Amino acid sequence: MSLSPAFLDELRARTLLSAVISPSVKLIRAGREWKACCPFHNEKTPSFTINDEKGFYHCFGCGAHGDAIRFLTDARGLPFMDAVKELAGKAGLEVPAPDPQARERSERTSTLTDVMASCQKWFAEQLAGIEGAEAREYLKNRGIGPATVARFGIGLAPEGRNKLKTGLSSLGEDKLVETGMLVKNDEGETYDRFRGRIMIPIRDARGRVIAFGGRILGAGEPKYLNSPDTPLFDKGRTLYNLDLASPATRSAKRLIVVEGYMDVIALDRAGIAEAVAPNGTAVTEHQLERMWRLDPNPILCFDGDSAGQKAAIRAATRALPHLGPERTLRFVELPAGQDPDDVVNNGGREALEALFAEPEPLVDRLWRHELQAQPLTTPEARAGLRQRLIEHSQAIGDQALARLYREEWLRRFHDEVTPARPQFQPRREFQSRYSGQPNQRGARWVPPKPPAGPAVRAIAATGIDRTMARALVLGFVNFPEALEHHCEQLASLPIGEATLARIRDRLVDAAVSGEMLDREALATILRDSGAAADLEKARRTGTMAFSFTRSDTDPDRAVRDLGTAIDALMADGEIGAALKAATERLKEGEEDAFEEQRRLHSKREEIKERLASLAGSD
Template sequence: MRFSPTFLDEIRDRVPISSVIGQRVSWDRRKTNASKGDYWACCPFHGEKSPSFHCEDRKGRYHCFGCGVSGDHFRFLTELDGLSFPEAVERIADMAGVAMPARDEQAEAREKQRASLTDVMEMAASFFQERLQGADGAKARAYLRDRGLTPATQQSFRLGYAPDSRNALKEYLASKGVAKEQMEACGLTVFEDVPVSYDRFRDRIMFPIPDSRGRIIAFGGRAMSPDVAAKYLNSPETELFHKGNVLYNFARARKAVGKEGAVIAVEGYMDVIALAQAGFENAVAPLGTALTENQMELLWRMAGEPVLCFDGDQAGLKAAWRAADLVLPAIQPGRTARFALLPEGKDPDDLVRADGPDAFRAVLAEARPLAELLWMRETAGGVYDTPERRAELERRLREITSRIRDESVRFHYQQDMRERAQSFFGAQRGGGRERGGSGQGGAGRQGGQWSRAGAAHRSAITESLGRSALVKRAGEVMSVKEATIIVALVNHPALIDDYFEHVEFLDLANSDLRKVHGALLDVLAHDPTVDRNAIVETIDRNGCHDVWERAVALVRRARQWPALEGAAIEDVRDAFQQTLHLHRTQRILHRELKQAEAALATDPTDENLRHLVEIQAQFRDAQATEALIEGFGISSGRAGRS
């Protein structure tokens, strides 16, 4: 049976190649980077003891550097399992949940029709591009110029203009020999209450929508007239175009992910294009609707941890929560999402035009993990001052985490939520005891509301949050604790084996140290037995030499001797374990502090202010503990030796 390229592409796109190969091999834990869809194993085609077999989800390919075999999903099954090609296709289709095509003689005819329809869409795209540069495209060009899009950017995304005419495109295509049935099948012409079809897109800036192979399959049109009911209009569902299965800019972003290591999902065409012009070529967008499961699968094909970007207002938060509910059941080790909340009233296009690319980078740096967003949603604005209310929160958290299908991830989410709840309830009970008696040091209660001093404090915090809570603070500081952890890992690579699970997902506040951490993981992925000198060389090659030198100097000044070269390994392990524990505790408190800030920013109630003040006090206590313990230097009885 002959299968259409469209069908083969569809089932390949739905099934990561690692899912196929992972049924026959065991992935090497240290070389594999599941979050990037990058996997290593001992080759199943020839005997070997060290892993040289590599597969990459983003490309859908495998290759063995030992014996030279390579191929895709189907070739793996035909060569290793001895399946025929139709049997291999049937197995992948079953994994994808896609029915096999009917075995009829019309299959090839339909594929030929699809090919002819893509030719028609290409003609339409060229027509719209030409009209944008013509006399009737002057107003559209002025609009794009006012939006800050350069001619090069417009050309790169093949932007066009549909004239304010009922027949301009129809007549052009007819002159090229395109039948009216083909125009209708492409969604380029439409009937309403008249017997003759006419152009669907009129007086609109046109955004061609490519498929995963770069072929134009649909259009989006932005109305130039303010009187039009639909500001944005997409092509209808056609043989080529199924809106819920397509991401705008997918093909270009997939190439950029190889350089950036991440993918960003934003709301619309203009956001994607403005970000690309600002240097963020790894952005995609759904087509005027909320993300679908199939679109999330496409995002995960590109990166294990896509960043979903939403406006920082109430509508944006609600959209983020809907996306979180969509993502939650399907998360797996190395497959999740982060949520970036923009300053209120701004979308990515506004932000990069007004404040430049660094402002958007700051938003991405503050992206929240899925677990944090769910916790924020369930606790924001709530008062848990009775056992019944606390039990109700715990019940909701159990119900939410029970939706996760992956057993190991579900276990860790349940543990994480228990720890958050225990800390949260302890803070509320502690705060209640402090408030006992006659009041709070002069900031007492008056008629159920805080005094003027308390209200002024709340107003000041709320104003500060409105300005900066969702944007990364300038003048980033490198902490002694984080510098000590990174310097210890580089100088003593044996720690990585001892604490691999914590090291792999180390949560660092400092962006420079995150780059060094990334370089460390990168070199380990290629050679798990690497020594200190090779790690330092990789850090230098990755442009992080100055950061490394600054971290070492900071550790020396703080007298954190076990982190440096030459320390006894038993001293190193004891001190590192305690410092890592302190770091993880503080990062949990930091997350809770951000949640409390966000809750107050969106709902400035007395309870939210009280909770923020309590978390701030706990955070200050933890910082004071860090200053007293001084990381390695005092935390271990042997830590003073070198």
């Protein structure tokens, strides 16, 4: 909905800016203006000024600047239209409706929020009355005193099918049904939705009650019962405590996301007001957008049980397509079996702050989850881990960020699954050759023979494809920065073509020297070692068209694809070794060996397809 400039100018003219800001900060008169400590950053000396005549505020410390509408959107996190409606209501202006249907919806919404306000007041009265004794005792035992009850508007839905229906009959059954407070069955009978429950109001960003969450007293299921979706309430688009957390987030410079209503209240009791929660659902994309409006790096703090861990991973994967340089998620995992209430009761705010001080980045949380998914004792398990990590990185919409995630995860994968091997040690004759000093024996340094693991033995037995070997060697010549992570893999490959083997040896020779290598420095080394002719011959011979065989390819992409290719080749070697073992077991009559052969052949085909996709990419 668009608003005319004339309407917005009239709204600003009728709004006293200092009256809008004064509930948030203490104002000090300074001539014809007001001064205050800035609500957008921490300061001890006032540098925030308000000019009612001109209708704007300005902070000389952080540069915050705007009018009344901007203050409500920035300081309280209200959407633009909600800020306009709040100011218009106080100024006695009617926000123009674009069409009769929109006007009707607006009027109906206003009426329904009045109904919900009446329900909240009635629930609060029941909690304070005779029937509320058990509920008051329950809240007391959870450390929730009268001040917290009042702050969150907590009430009680007493037992009985028609208590609210009778007590608020003046509001009309139709409106109570429309707001979800009454249930209407197939026979047309209506009855109270909430019975025998602690009632927690869910408010919108403007502080209006739009729904309820009901926590059962004693045993029973469901433990929590939420309002259904209504014209006021869309649980997938709403965050609990948004109205109170928005201003608190501005001053705290962070947003905490917890699982449920009681978790929010527990944090608030500990003095941490910047907390919200989804409304009994997994975190949705709309809720993520709401979080990111308040904080580009919210901290998700879920319970330390399996359900809490699953909720954290669901939120992480849901966020991947929407990540960017300026927005991500961080995670805090509570001790096993504990929720925020337990942490508050055992250690107070200090215990929580110690956890929040070291949140786990999203990249680490997903890596840890996938690494712990299953033991990496088989080639299939290792291939599965790698594939899941690649799929996560591919889900990220920002391509530059996706590339960084992929590279980081594949580096960790390589470190995790590559067996520890003796490090290459340059021999004295090798060191003297590059220091300009004559070799004592005049012999060229020979790379140490790599350990013949099962993957290498399997590759040696089947032979590495010549065109693939040529592509890999030329890739490392074009992009020598990749040698840092893949030198040992390159040295392990049994290359049969003598020309390529000599170039490979020179590459490994140069890499283990410890020098910083770039393309120009490597060309000099190859020329000085007499391998330039071999390289020219290799370049003239046809090879597979990978990104890394072209020197003009984007370096980040080429290095990534080169690592993927050599990792795939080594994985194929591992699968080859496992196939050989399965074949031996099959000869011995083991029944499960045939099925294992089938699985391994399928994995090998996947690797071939992966290499083919790299070769076929532009």
